[in-house]
Amino acid sequence: MSSECLFCSIVDGSIPADVVSETEHTVAFRDINPQADVHVLVVPRVHEADIASLAAAAPEVAVALIAETRRIAETEAGGQYRLVFNTGEAAGQTVFHAHGHVLGGQLHAALPS
Template sequence: MSDCIFCKIVKGEIPSKKVYETDKVYSFHDINPEAPVHVLIVPKQHISSHNELSEDNVDVMKDIHLAANEIAKKLGISDSGYRLINNCGADAGQTVFHLHYHLVGGAAMGSKIL
């Protein structure tokens, strides 16, 4: 999508602080971090939300989760713990309608869901 901010980041049209990249996913530091480590993991293919996953594109979930493992190791939080969060829809807090996951960690987090 031409007006999608994450598509523009993936294409290099908007600068980002890259953390990890494969042929299918791109990961970068969140510009408004909510934890010492706050990274976004996005598929390079535009998929609006988790609801748009289908038989044709669901394989990207494997790539996202494998990327999360590698990123957690790279950033030194794989042993201490982290959260992998997806907001699906406006009421859940999704503000950019390009499927993405927040990998957050680097500090002890409470059990509070929100």
């Protein structure tokens, strides 16, 4: 956990969020600036900068994160969704804690960061 990371603070409960689900390895919550009808962020409880770093450091957590995105997409978006992982500032990543965007329904804007 990083004391300066927004998502770490959501995971540990020190910053409130509209939590959709919690598992042993993940916390999922609604994006505060949704870019689609359904926009849920799924983050690992462990802090890694991006999905590639998470897969290298904790592959079992990366698999759990992907599995949870599917479960959320089935319940929140009827199983039809986009799953977006931004990696690096040039790709639009703004919070450097691995996270997947589950997007369902109509997109409201460009793909999220």
